[in-house]
Amino acid sequence: MIKPKKLSTGDTVALVSLSSGLAGGDSIRWRTEQGIKRLEEVFGLKVKVMPHALKGVDYIYEHPEKRAEDLNEALRDPDIKAIICAIGGNETIRIQPYVDFDALKDNPKIFTGYSDTTANHFMFYNNGISTSYGPALLTDFAENIEMDDYTVASIRRTWFESDIIGEIKPSGTIRRFGLKWDIENRDIERESFTNPGYESINGRGIARGHLIGGCFELFGSMRGTGLFPDTAAFDNAILFLETSEVHITPDFFEDYLRALSMMGIFDKVNGIIVGRPQDGVHYEDYKKVWKQILKEAGREDLPVLYNMNFGHNEPKFIVPYGLQAEVDTENLTFRILENAVTD
Incomplete structure (x- = not known):
């Protein structure tokens, strides 16, 4: 890259x-x-x-x-x-x-x-x-x-x-969603709650690969267009996915995730990181769907870290596309193994 x-x-x-x-x-x-x-x-x-x-x-x-x-x-x-x-x-x-x-x-x-x-x-x-x-x-x-x-x-x-860049640790707290962007609220600090940290929900061990992913719903809407990459782009990758503030139902989440599975994407990637659902909505249900779909795909071995601080979460860390990264489900760590910018 x-x-x-x-x-x-x-x-x-x-x-x-x-x-x-x-x-x-x-x-x-x-x-x-x-x-x-x-x-x-x-x-x-x-x-x-x-x-x-x-x-x-x-x-x-x-x-x-x-x-x-x-x-x-x-x-x-x-x-x-x-x-x-x-x-x-x-x-x-x-x-x-x-x-x-x-x-x-x-x-x-x-x-x-x-x-x-x-x-x-x-x-x-x-x-x-x-x-x-x-x-x-x-x-x-x-x-x-x-x-x-x-x-x-x-x-x-x-x-x-x-x-x-190196290790990306979980944030200590997470902002609660819902305070309207009205000018009378500008001096009100959004409530925060304690972040329990990363969670391993599938597979074991360490996986490395290049980062590719984004917003889950966009993956669905881009399928069939010239923007969606050839599935070869997912070979040996670390896939990162997170859901938006729409809070899609677990049933729709299952359908969309199964579509990615049937495209062969989960056969290709080395590991996955999953962003925390905004405000934790459907947190446990989405976990169950991930496990179900990966079992269907025969990828119960695939390392997956859950509850990551990117995308529709504040605070957040930056995920640079195409860089090599490491997922460790034993030690619950995530590392970016390259620099994102040059001198």
Whole structure:
């Protein structure tokens, strides 16, 4: 995988809205500004808001070509060192016909987001460029009161340092979902609860492989499109999957997971890490489904770590696509065995 250059204090990053246009909404604008301020004050970065990023929900939905135009411009601009997505949504796949893939391939840069942004990540991954399944502006950077130390540490370790990332420990606490992004709530700290840590739910031993994955629901919606990678991409991989705030029912989860099984993906991977379901909804039911489907696939030997802090969880760690990683179900550890950025 091609790795982007690391960030340094004073660098410029771009804000894009490639999915939902929520960041430009009048009632949310305060939170957008708060996230930008954190990028400036916590990390010493300059923020360039791309021309269409804050034009609102309706405009962004109606103009996928303008979303892609912002991405293309950010890729071509030599002063921009990283691209940060405002938030996810549900139809960023519509920008694909308008993306300048030559610019994407010729200008590898840090690119971050999660959820619907999974589709954007695969635009990069399919062209051999490592990106970050990680924080978005409106959620992580704009967290009420202050950013979580765990998230800040992951950002610094992954984007600002070119050393091997190493062990990723579980967060001590997890934020509770549900506090509305109303301006009158801006000074209310979201409740946290103790994180019990990683859990081994299948297989035994140590597995190593390259990281590939994203948001579970997006895996379903990308199947059959040109964005879903050839199944050979999963050979000897560490698959990472997590579910969104939609809280799909265990029955639907079973159907979707079985589809991935029938595609042969679980026959190919060396191990799996699973993100904590947001707020723990269906926590035990999803575990049962994982065990059931892997048993059906004849992969009761496959090492799987559960309750991981990425995706729809705050705080979160960054999962860099394509990097070699290690899952250890005996010691309940997860390691990233490479650096994510270069000097």
